Amino acid sequence: LFMIDNCADDWRIAMTWQRISQITIELTICAIHPIPGEYYFLWTTKLANKGGDIGSQWVPYDVTLSLPMFLRLYLICRVMLLHSKLFTDASSRSIGALNRINFNTRFVLKTLMTICPGTVLLVFMVSLWIIASWTLRQCERFHDEEHANLLNAMWLIAITFLSVGFGDIVPNTYCGRGIAVSTGMMGAGCTALLVAVVSRKLELTRAEKHVHNFMMDTQLTKRLKNAAANVLRETWLIYKHTRLVKRVNPGRVRTHQRKFLLAIYALRKVKMDQRKLMDNANTITDMAKTQNTVYEIVSDMSTRQDALEERLVSVEEKLTALQEQLDVLPEAITRCLAQHAERMEQRRNFLHPDTAVALSATPSGCGGSTSGNLGNSLNIGMTGNMNMGGHHPLASMSNSPLLPHSRSVPNAPSTMSLHPWPVSPVLPPVSSRTPHLVPETGGFRQQSSQQQQQQQQQHNNTPTTSQSVTRLTTQAGMGGLGTNQGSDTSPHS
Template identity: 40%
Template sequence: MNSFKIMDEKNNLGFRLRHRKELINHRSKVVDTSFILSLVGIICNVVHYELVFGDVIINDGPASTVLRIITTITTCFLVISIIMYNLIGIRLQLVTTGLDNWKLVINSNIIVKTLLEIIICSIHPIPYGNFTMPMLVLNPDTLIYETHQVPINAILSVLMFLRIYIVGRFLVEHSGLFGDTTVQSLGALSKVNINAKFVFKALMSTMPGTVLTCILVTTLIVNSWGLRVCEYYSFENSTVESPAGSYLSALWLIAVTFLTLGYGDIVPYSVCGRFFAITTGMMGVGIMALCVAVLAKQLEQTRSEKYVHTFVQQIHMDKIRRNAAADVVKQSMLIQRLRKLGYKHASTEVIHHRRKLISAIHEMNKSSDEKYRLHDNVVGIVEIAKGVTEVCGMVEIIKNNQDNVNKRLENLETSSTNIQKQLYEIRNVLQTNIRL
């Protein structure tokens, strides 16, 4: 009996909603923790390499080891928070669907997504040791690919920036659309998934400039630093120095590549650096296309502006049509006058006025067509929807009136039938009385 009572309580809608709210709040705290841990790990890693680049600390020295250990500790806690986030997501699906077994909601997509997140968030420099790996590097002097030994920690430090996706998850989790109960309810009723894609589209509709600027700045900073690390360590033990070995040069190269300019004054020579250049170029093309679309949408006239502009153009077309009609009358009268004065039909004066008459008629017809075209362009989706609504309303009114008329006709038929019956009964009674 107690087990059935517990099951009924869990199937209760109020209990499920309350439990779902608690899980959402818990997930929000886990996302905050993941956000802080990921930023701390990235900042420690960047500070470590900047101090090494500036010869402030020695690579693999005590300070370097401490910073790497801090990065490792934050990475371990980050992986735990990622696992907790995905477990809370499974529990949320159980509460939302009303199921009682996690095997019913879990699938291969959730498993692959969780494992991929764990792998991405696990990437960090190794605390101890200075392991290297061979990498192809193009020699700037001979233009021949050579094999250089590059530290594995440098590659892992660049790959650490893959965990920056947690920043987007943090922004989505704390957005008003994602956390609003009303939006979630409307999405459930309309069968719309209120997820990161929905929030991104909403932000692109409300504040496109801010979103694109943040993406642009993040791309420039992250890719520039990654390119600099790749170029620096690719030529660390070489007599040749890479032109993109400094941060300012790498930033210039990334900016030029992002804008698809490609001056060619600074080029990457390592395979890793060229990968960053290709990625930056592809992102630049995509973001520039989004910028053009946003700009075109912002420059588009509103309904009110379109109505005013079209009204002014129609007045201008009416004015041209009136002037053209006046020219038609004027030239016709001049031609008629010249014919009365004895000028022939093929004379120079008559042909001159006839040309003006044809030109005025053409201008009048052209202005009329332009006015009708402007009138057709004013009719948009909103006006069509409004017209369809009005027609549906009129059809509904006509249908109601027809139903009322049919009911009245039925009442009249019933009344006439009753009158006929009464008259028949009266006739029978009168005949009976007469016989008596």
Template identity: 55%
Template structure:
């Protein structure tokens, strides 16, 4: 653990947010995760809070730069691929080599920012846990995650003209075809995985993540402020916008990727609108079959699109169900209106029972048997109508009791029980005091009796 000594004479907060250099880490050699400034002898909460705030800010800036270079690499890749598809140049021409070199430079810069981000993350862990040895902040799981992230960001089309033979199955002619395809297809499509950095940027810029009160409340309730929690809150606040952005982004990326995979095997897929049509019917799980992917790359994209479409469909249904549900105030108004209507129907049914009962009595005494049977039928309908109204009133009363109201009732009952218990204790104390007073009065009376006798 930390070998830092706190000096009670140092204020908790530095002047103008600056951090004073007064902490010395005893017996600790400098490392990439510790600052190269002079050793500090004293440290306190204020210094750690200021350092933590600075690390948070630097990590957010580094994450922004990483996303910027990731997007720059993706845009350059799309431009280079589109110019090659339109026949502006070949893969061996100088413009293609120049653009791919820029992609490589942006990729190397991106890898540097990713490494820098994880260095700041380790420093932040050391600051939060008062740890001096940076190796305590790194385990095998974290190393694997960092290596996986670096591998994803390192994938990009290399400069040069490299090709390979691609075998496909034509669903229309039922023949196996081969085509010479640039390796850029294999290395270009995985570059869209870099958009995971957008999730990190959204999390670091979220008010829930940057607000100190939210962090404290989450720590008390054992809630981790990761992207999963931020995404849930965004889906709660703005579900339609989040779903629209997700669906549109996935639709455009999948259409372009499918076109890049299939254009070397079929002229139909060379048209971007045909690829959009195939992605649309796959996303909606319609599957007309007029256009089908031929390569394994295109089939993989179609499978992923179908899975994503099924998930988005479920989310859309859930959002619509929540939007169509009545709010608490609307539910109260709705139940009140229905209750008034049922009360009117109850009174009308009761009046009809009295009315047709009298008519039955009158028909039996003065009328014919046909009139008696007719009025008896009306009387039975009125009785059944009254029973139906009572049943609807019971159902309405059961539906009006929600979990929130049950919790409120339970809370109020608990408060009543607490007050009753307090009053019972007070009554017991008073009874005990009265017993003591009666005992003292009895003793005094006995003394008086003895004195008189």
């Protein structure tokens, strides 16, 4: 079995000195058997029932060999183990393995003593009584006729088993004496087990204990009330016979004082009994209350722990989402800046198509910094023209944060010739109102040529497009502020 359980290849691996000795003892016990045939031996002993005479009798070997055969009864325990439901049930074996319980004969006997202690103890005592009586008769029947009767042997075993020992029948041989001693030891153990089983059966259950404590508490409460009433009564009687009478009777006063003291002692005794009852009741109910309290505390802690874990998971998810958004933020900012720059470029091209056409007509070598050159050329050309003393509408409008539309301001000779300023039906002519805002074709051509020259110079000095755009924005803002502050005759003002 050990080889099968441990998948061993050689049987000598499973053999230890303990297993070898156990197997040897079992083989020896099972090998004892009566020999076929009739063989006798002379058995000499001292007869205690006949005045100490020495007697010899021829006894067959079967008597000697049949007594050790009762040692085979150990196989009953093994049969109980192998046929037990606890041993054959797979679920019970699994639970026992998880709890490190070894399913052996001792565990099975403990289980049976817990389930049906009275039945197990009764079967064991009756079996021991019958076996001991038969073996005592076998040892004593050849030397004394009184022991030849099985009932006398059973009487002797019963008296010895109960530790009484009348002494009317005594064993003669050492075999019988040994059986009597073994019976006395077994009787002491069985008596202790019987007392334990009976005391367990007589013990009150939890419900019965609660009822008993309630009844005792009610009785003690009544006794306490009676004792308190007796104290008050005797106090009143003592006061009555000492203060409210004309003539004090000492004998009656002493009687009431004696009863007063007895009532006080009775009151103290009842209070002590109540205290003891409360202590006993606390020992009964404390375990249940403690268990309920501990269960509630553990449940509360488990609920709080679950809520804390959920909050931690939520915080972790939020932090993860925030980290992802922070990781995507630089790309989004870069994309937004690029879209903003593209939209600004499209807006400039839409608002100033002539400038866009002029920039697109420039050489391809200057195409890398178109936006920067555009901003610089516009800023420098317009501010330079203003410094020269010309009052052109584009120069005054460049200082404004909103650039004027190209269709609203004439900015080319063709535009001047094809689309003149419309005549207002309400206001006087433009030349009489603001003569300095009337565009001049020749001056604007000269200004455009100067802007193209300055644009080429700025393109040669500009390193990158982003720096040109930044410089354009800064210069345009500063120039616009300066121009607006210095001139009050701009079209917007």
